[in-house]
Amino acid sequence: MPAGGQRGQAGGCRGAKGDTQAHAAAMIASLLAIIAREALRFIHQRERFLAALVRPLVWLLVFAAGFRAALGLSIIPPYQTYITYETYIVPGLCGMILLFNGMQSSLSLVYDREMGSMRLLLTSPQPRWWLLFSKLIGSTTISILQVYAFLAIAALFGIDMPAWGYVTVLPALLVAGLMLGALGLLLSSFIKQLENFAGVMNFVIFPMFFLSSALYPLWKMAESSELLHDICAANPFTHAVELIRFALYTELNLPALGWTLLATAIFTAAALWGYDPARGAMRRKT
Amino acid sequence: MRSILAALLIAGPVSADEIWVTNEKDDTISVIDIETLEVTRTIDTGERPRGITFSQDHSVVYICASDSDAVQVMDPETGEILHDLPSGEDPEQFVLHPDDRRLYIANEDDAITTVVDTETRRVIAQIDVGIEPEGMAVSPDGAIAITTSETTNMAHWIDTETEELFANTLVDTRPRHAEFTKEGRELWVSSEIGGTITVFDVATQAETAKISFEVQGIHPDRVQPVGFEFTQEEDIAFVALGPSNHIAVVNAETYEVEDYILVGRRVWHMAFNEDKSLLFTTNGVSGDVTVINVPNREAIKSIKVGRFPWGAAFRPTD
Numbered sequence: 001m002p003a004g005g006q007r008g009q010a011g012g013c014r015g016a017k018g019d020t021q022a023h024a025a026a027m028i029a030s031l032l033a034i035i036a037r038e039a040l041r042f043i044h045q046r047e048r049f050l051a052a053l054v055r056p057l058v059w060l061l062v063f064a065a066g067f068r069a070a071l072g073l074s075i076i077p078p079y080q081t082y083i084t085y086e087t088y089i090v091p092g093l094c095g096m097i098l099l100f101n102g103m104q105s106s107l108s109l110v111y112d113r114e115m116g117s118m119r120l121l122l123t124s125p126q127p128r129w130w131l132l133f134s135k136l137i138g139s140t141t142i143s144i145l146q147v148y149a150f151l152a153i154a155a156l157f158g159i160d161m162p163a164w165g166y167v168t169v170l171p172a173l174l175v176a177g178l179m180l181g182a183l184g185l186l187l188s189s190f191i192k193q194l195e196n197f198a199g200v201m202n203f204v205i206f207p208m209f210f211l212s213s214a215l216y217p218l219w220k221m222a223e224s225s226e227l228l229h230d231i232c233a234a235n236p237f238t239h240a241v242e243l244i245r246f247a248l249y250t251e252l253n254l255p256a257l258g259w260t261l262l263a264t265a266i267f268t269a270a271a272l273w274g275y276d277p278a279r280g281a282m283r284r285k286t
Numbered sequence: 287m288r289s290i291l292a293a294l295l296i297a298g299p300v301s302a303d304e305i306w307v308t309n310e311k312d313d314t315i316s317v318i319d320i321e322t323l324e325v326t327r328t329i330d331t332g333e334r335p336r337g338i339t340f341s342q343d344h345s346v347v348y349i350c351a352s353d354s355d356a357v358q359v360m361d362p363e364t365g366e367i368l369h370d371l372p373s374g375e376d377p378e379q380f381v382l383h384p385d386d387r388r389l390y391i392a393n394e395d396d397a398i399t400t401v402v403d404t405e406t407r408r409v410i411a412q413i414d415v416g417i418e419p420e421g422m423a424v425s426p427d428g429a430i431a432i433t434t435s436e437t438t439n440m441a442h443w444i445d446t447e448t449e450e451l452f453a454n455t456l457v458d459t460r461p462r463h464a465e466f467t468k469e470g471r472e473l474w475v476s477s478e479i480g481g482t483i484t485v486f487d488v489a490t491q492a493e494t495a496k497i498s499f500e501v502q503g504i505h506p507d508r509v510q511p512v513g514f515e516f517t518q519e520e521d522i523a524f525v526a527l528g529p530s531n532h533i534a535v536v537n538a539e540t541y542e543v544e545d546y547i548l549v550g551r552r553v554w555h556m557a558f559n560e561d562k563s564l565l566f567t568t569n570g571v572s573g574d575v576t577v578i579n580v581p582n583r584e585a586i587k588s589i590k591v592g593r594f595p596w597g598a599a600f601r602p603t604d
Contacts, residue, residue: 065503081576081588082531082548 030126031134038138041108052100052146053153056093060154064089076217078249086159091245092214094147094169095176095237101146102180103205105139109188110196129272132185136268139184140177147173165248172247172257176240179260182267189274212238213245236263304601305557305566306362307575308335308349309592315349315365316575316591318566320559323577323587329365332358337379337422338597341404342386347599348404350377350391357391357402362601372409374400379463379597381422381431383446390431390444392419399433399442401449411449415442421475423464425488434461434475441475441484443491453491457484462512463555467520467538476511478528483511485541495541497525502546504530513555517580518562524578526553526567533567533576535583545583549576557598568595 042049064086075081151166161169187200209215211228212235222229232238239259246253302321309316313335317327332351335358340347346368349358356370357377373380374393377400381390388410391400399419401411416438423432424446431444434457441464443453458480465474466488473486485495499509510528516538517524525534529552535545550569553576557566565578569588575595576588 075588081585082550084548 027126027130030131031137034131034134035138035141038135038142042142048104049146049149052097052104053150055100056096056150057153059093059096060086060089060159061157076219078246078251078253084159086154088217089215090151090154090159090161091248092212092241093150094173094244094248095180095212095214095241096209097147097150098140098143098173098177098180098240099205099209099237101139101143102177102182102184103187103200104184105135105181106184106188106191106200109135109185110191113188128275132271132275133268136178136181136185140174140181143177143181144170144173161248162250164250168250169244169247172243175257175260175264176244179236179240179264179267182264182271185271186267186274189271208235208237211235212241214238214241236260239263303560303603305559305575306338306340306347306599306601307566307568307591307595308338308597309573310334310336310570310594310596312592312594313351314592316595318575318589318591320564323589325589325591327365328592329360331360331367332356332370336596337377338599339380339382340599340601341382344601347601348380348382348389350380350597352376352378352394357389359404369407371402371404371407372400373402374398374409374412378420379422381424383424383431384426384428388446390422390424390433392422392433394418394420394436397435399431399444413442413444413449413451415451416440416454421462421464423466423473425466425470427470430466430470430488432464432466432473432475434464436460436462436478439477439480441473441486455486455491455493458482458496463514465514465516467516467523474514474523476514476525478510478512481506481509481511483514483523483525483536497536497541497543499525499527499530499534499543501527501530501532501534504532512553515556515558515565517558524556524565524580526556528552528554529571531569533565533578547578547583547585549578549585550574550588555597557600559600560602566598568598570594570596 067085211232218229218232221232239256242253243256243260302319305318307316313331313333315329315331316325319326331349332354334353335349336352337350347360347362351358355375357373358370359368361368373391374396376393376395377391378394379392387404389402389404393400397415397417399413399415400409403410415433416435418436419433420436421434429446431446433442439457439459441455441457442451445452457475458477460477460479461475462478463476471488473488474483476483481499483497484493487494501509509530512526512528514523514525521538523536523538525536527534531549531551532546533549534543536543549567550572552571553567553569555568563580565580567576569576573593574588574590576585579586
């Protein structure tokens, strides 16, 4: 980890400016270093990349094929005409990649803590919020690469989106990835041991994924239960998926963006609180 | 720039070409603006409108008002019914002869084809055909008219000089639609329950090919070809496959099905725009019209119309 910026020796305006520049350079260097570490970890774990791709592809090519005729037909925005079930679940599966990666990132943080590298990271002279933010950006970048790999394979199977959709989806993936990464950070501040990660699967990933619009539209959920529909509508993952769905069709879903940003802010604030050595959960662990 | 703006202001809004769709259960016609792909007008008709076609100069539109037992003649500008033609009972489909005068009408309940002179408004002939006649076609040179009978499972060949049958050919179960192609050398007939299209050589009335369909994930019983249309070069046919909710794209040279396009529920008939770059399909059960980008073979929009849209016809407005 690079050292912090040199403290300015000379007084006056020029010294202060130089100080700020050096400090900013150090912050960027630490951001790049953390992203590079995430990328290295990702490259060295090819199974992880394959697993991250196989999971949504199984849903797309096996599950969706079986349910092709079962969903029923209805045109909902952003779609202008009838779509196959495979086309419907693509945005949800993009969200699934981001969700699993967010949680994976949480797992790696718990691992880092157990191995001691977390202590090394947090004792860096950079502000803790910046280190956590860098970690968030790093894991989101990797997630986005995986989403694009998934979209490319889906396109090879004939499940493609409008050409510009592949561009306009990028900011939506970034926002959704940050939100789910922040949730992962928050969870990692509370999980004491690696073994407890199974609980995350049961109590966070599955409910978040199934109680959302990833696999079925909300109107379909409302047909069976209003309560389930309301839970799905409150689930931030639903809004992340809808943000991605609209962006893939070059449209902006403002309410979905608003809810996703709000959830990102809440999760990030809670994660920072959790990692604050004076107050949060880290007080008990570090 | 200013002069262009002024010219635009003086000219007012330019009206775009239209697709006219009959709504069987609403007794109306929905008029779709091809530019905006929106319904701009809804016009009342007689009871249960089904077949629809325009005169060659598009000055009048003919509508099969089946339960009113009439073919209605409408002014497309005003939507006013000008008069009824004596159509015989329960007219379902018809075809306008290239002379722009004789209308060949299938009378579903009477097992006859009625030939009406649209100028004198008189019945010229009534030709006995099979039970439940429906599909109607006329060759480009106007020499042959075809009626398909749904229950007899035949294509009946009518000599338009004598207005008499000169051949009957068997096809698969429940033939619904017929079209001539390749400058009148071939006749295609769709069979709804048989799930096929039979291709005939017109000169010999001999069957030359049979086209079958198979939509992934859909039970074969639900794959029911009904209406179909050919592209500009007549090298590709788009075939409506009824409750399978798909349109098949058929190579008219090899008779191979190249693609299937998802549209609304129970698609039966269709109409092209002027340059045949857009295709509009009527989806009866979902009550909408799906617009297909023909070069891309891709559904781009579905437009809500009335209940149970049935027939469709193109109307240029310039």
